[in-house]
Structure formats: structure tokens, C-alpha cells
Amino acid sequence: MGVDFDSFVLAASTADLTDEPAARKHADAIEFRMDLADDPLAALQAYDGELPILATNRAEWEGGRAEDQGRLEALTEAATFGPVEAIDVELESILDGAAEQVLEAVRKRNVSLVASAHDFETTPPRPEMVRTLTEAGKYADVAKLAVTAESRTDTLALLSATEQLTAHGATVATMAMGQLGSHTRAVAPVYGSKIGYAPVDPGEATAPGQYDLETLADLVARLV
Numbered sequence: 240m241g242v243d244f245d246s247f248v249l250a251a252s253t254a255d256l257t258d259e260p261a262a263r264k265h266a267d268a269i270e271f272r273m274d275l276a277d278d279p280l281a282a283l284q285a286y287d288g289e290l291p292i293l294a295t296n297r298a299e300w301e302g303g304r305a306e307d308q309g310r311l312e313a314l315t316e317a318a319t320f321g322p323v324e325a326i327d328v329e330l331e332s333i334l335d336g337a338a339e340q341v342l343e344a345v346r347k348r349n350v351s352l353v354a355s356a357h358d359f360e361t362t363p364p365r366p367e368m369v370r371t372l373t374e375a376g377k378y379a380d381v382a383k384l385a386v387t388a389e390s391r392t393d394t395l396a397l398l399s400a401t402e403q404l405t406a407h408g409a410t411v412a413t414m415a416m417g418q419l420g421s422h423t424r425a426v427a428p429v430y431g432s433k434i435g436y437a438p439v440d441p442g443e444a445t446a447p448g449q450y451d452l453e454t455l456a457d458l459v460a461r462l463v
């Protein structure tokens with residue numbers, strides 16, 4: 240049980256689980272953005288796709304659309320559905336103790352856990368990125384960090400932090416958002432990043448600078 244993040248996992252990010260047949264050819268998993276869906280628990284109930292689901296219910300304060308009210312409860316419930324083999328929860332929610340019931344549900348069903356942090360404005364200094372990823376890794380199977388690149392120096396710092404942690408045995412997922420960061424989505428897996436996110440339809444990106452699924456699948460396959 241659980242998604243195996245020992246090797247790279249390409250997740251098709253979507254608010255619509257009926258995208259699954261279109262994603263199947265290129266993706267290893269579906270990232271279901273519950274916060275962008277109309278009735279996410281009903282959609283999970285109706286899901287009959289083949290790909291395992293990584294469920295995300297991104298908080299408004301972390302760049303998503305989910306209000307705090309009921310957010311973590313819905314994520315906890317998502318963890319009880321058979322096809323949900325991984326759960327993404329914000330590192331901030333873990334650290335402030337709010338995610339305890341999510342962590343318990345994840346443990347109970349042996350679902351994989353991704354602890355994530357985002358910076359939609361900048362790229363923090365390298366030591367801070369290493370600290371954030373190290374902290375996230377204490378709680379989760381995958382420590383994920385998405386930053387916003389403002390320069391090539393930023394993207395190099397992110398890739399270097401990715402390489403360092405991977406060399407020390409950590410399982411991390413990293414990406415730089417924004418136009419300047421796009422190439423890191425293809426290149427970070429070379430340095431050890433274990434999850435890539437891409438929309439099936441390029442018009443439905445879930446973060447700035449994403450490639451469409453087919454393009455990212457092709458780039459990563461050529462590089463890794």
C-alpha cells in the first residue's frame with residue numbers, strides 16, 4: 240500500500256478525476272486537487288480509474304483554495320478511500336499540530352505522506368531550503384518544497400539543496416515555480432527530486448511555470 244517514491248513519480252495534477260484516462264499514458268499517479276474541485280469526496284467515491292491518487296487539499300494560506308473550516312477533516316476522509324495511496328499535507332499544519340488526525344489516518348491505512356511547503360514569492364536562502372526539507376522529512380515519506388525562482392542563482396540553489404539531501408538519503412520533491420523556474424521541473428529529477436506535477440491540459444495548470452503532462456513525461460524520460 241502507498242505510492243513508492245523510491246523512484247520518480249509523475250503526477251497528473253487535476254481538479255477533475257475524469258481526467259484519469261487521458262493521464263494514464265504518461266502519469267504514474269493523479270494529484271487530486273480537492274481544493275479546486277466542486278465535490279471532492281463524491282468524486283473520490285465515484286473514482287474507478289487505474290492510477291493511484293495523491294490527495295491534496297491546499298489551504299488558501301498556502302496558495303490553494305481550501306478554507307480552513309473542514310479542510311483537514313476532508314483530507315482525513317480522503318485517506319480512507321482505497322485508490323488514495325498518498326496524502327499531501329502542508330508542513331505548517333503538521334508543525335502547528337493541526338494535522339494530527341490526518342497523520343493518524345495515513346498511518347492506519349499505510350498511505351504515503353508528502354509534507355509540503357511553498358513560497359509563491361521568492362526562493363529562500365539555500366540553508367533555509369535545506370532546513371525546511373529536513374524538517375518535512377522527519378514526518379513524511381517525501382519532503383516537498385516549491386519555491387518561486389527570480390534568477391538562475393535561485394534555481395541552482397534549489398537544485399543544489401535537492402542534490403545534497405538526496406545524497407544524504409532523504410526523499411525530496413522540489414520545483415521552482417514561475418517562468419524562470421520551469422526547467423527545474425525537468426532537471427530536478429536528475430538531482431534526486433521524486434515527484435513532478437503537470438496538468439493533462441496545459442490550460443489547467445495548478446502552479447505557474449508547469450509543463451503539460453506529455454511534455455514533462457518526455458523531458459524527464461530523456462534526462463533521468
Ligand SMILES: O=C1C[C@@](O)(C(=O)O)C[C@@H](O)[C@@H]1O
Nearest residue numbers: 252295385414416436445446
Ligand atoms: O505542491 C504542488 C506543487 C505545485 O505547486 C507545482 O509547482 O507543480 C503543483 C501543485 O498542484 C502541487 O500540490
